[in-house]
Amino acid sequence: MPALYIMIPAALLIVAIAIYIFFWAVDSGQYDDLDSPAHSILFDEQDPQHTAAVEETRRQHPAPAQDNDTSAPPHA
Template sequence: MPALYIMIPAALLLVAIAIYVFFWAVDSGQYDDMEGPAHSILFDDQDPNHQAAQDEAVRKSTPLKQDETKPDA
């Protein structure tokens, strides 16, 4: 029974902290735009360096034709 005298106030303190953190997150705009970041990744332009690296990897992985010579790297 004496443990309840410690556990109940501790539980109430944790609930109060959770409610405070929730209202702080709402007030600071954490939940303003829930769908924007999820859709923005679909419409991002690719980085030119990334595209150049992909093209280089494809070029290196395709076999050369009989009449082609290997370019100097």
Template sequence: MSAIYILIPIAVALVGFAIWLFVWAVDNGQYDDLDGPAHSILFDDEDPQHKAGIAEADQPEQQDQPRA
């Protein structure tokens, strides 16, 4: 019976800490956007073929020079 006098305050303290931790997480925006990061990994930032086309367009064209 004497153990319950120790366990009840410890349990109340743990519940209080869990509630404080949850309130802190909500205030810091941890639960603002749950779906955005999950969906963002499904889409590429840039199309690889488009990136290759830009790289080719940035290179200066070599003109054929007559050989001597």
């Protein structure tokens, strides 16, 4: 029985803290936009390091000259 005198106020304190944290999160805008983070994972962002590597590779290994003769069929 004496444990209830400690456990009930401790439980009420934990519930009060949880309610306070929930209302703080709602007021600070944590739940304003729930859809964008879920959709943003589907779209790739352009990595600036990636384009630098592509440009460096092009400088090291230039592409061969293209033949502008369009009358010949492409090789299979």
